[in-house]
Amino acid sequence: MAKNILLLNGPNLNLLGSREPEVYGATTLADVERAASEQVAQAGAKLTTFQSNHEGALIDRIQAAKKEGIDAIVINPGGLTHTSVSLRDALAAVAIPFVEIHVSNIHQREAFRHHSYLSGIAVGVICGLGTEGYAAAISFALKKL
Ligand SMILES: O=C(O)[C@]1(O)C[C@H](CCCOc2ccccc2)[C@@H](O)[C@H](O)C1
Numbered sequence: 104m105a106k107n108i109l110l111l112n113g114p115n116l117n118l119l120g121s122r123e124p125e126v127y128g129a130t131t132l133a134d135v136e137r138a139a140s141e142q143v144a145q146a147g148a149k150l151t152t153f154q155s156n157h158e159g160a161l162i163d164r165i166q167a168a169k170k171e172g173i174d175a176i177v178i179n180p181g182g183l184t185h186t187s188v189s190l191r192d193a194l195a196a197v198a199i200p201f202v203e204i205h206v207s208n209i210h211q212r213e214a215f216r217h218h219s220y221l222s223g224i225a226v227g228v229i230c231g232l233g234t235e236g237y238a239a240a241i242s243f244a245l246k247k248l
Pocket residue numbers: 114115116118119120121122123127179180181182183184204205206207208209216
């Protein structure tokens with residue numbers, strides 16, 4: 104049961120709640136992180152959050168997680184989902200179990216969003232549940248990872 108969870112958000116997720124509410128809803132990233140922090144604290148566990156618009160910063164953060172004793176990752180990779188072999192390689196290298204989450208249902212959107220470079224090595228993938236998906240991913244990590 105995960106006791107030290109890292110919540111990662113990739114490029115443009117800092118825009119949550121401020122643009123394209125018809126796609127991503129009105130909840131901000133700060134709201135998501137606050138709710139996740141409360142959820143994890145109630146379970147007696149620890150949450151660390153990180154968002155970056157830069158692939159290398161996310162890779163550096165993932166590599167550091169191993170040394171920090173992170174035992175589960177919840178990641179919304181943003182658009183890097185569909186492009187980044189390097190992000191996949193970093194997650195594979197640290198071998199920390201992770202849940203991939205997407206606010207939108209990527210399979211109902213443009214064809215280029217239908218493939219994820221990460222899903223094949225994820226424990227599981229949540230998409231299309233809006234920002235509620237983060238709570239579901241965190242709940243799974245607390246109970247099963
Ligand atoms: O649905 C998701 O969570 C995505 O990971 C969001 C990514 C985009 C990041 C968020 O970009 C925003 C842009 C404007 C307003 C809010 C978010 C998109 O590239 C993926 O295909 C699916």
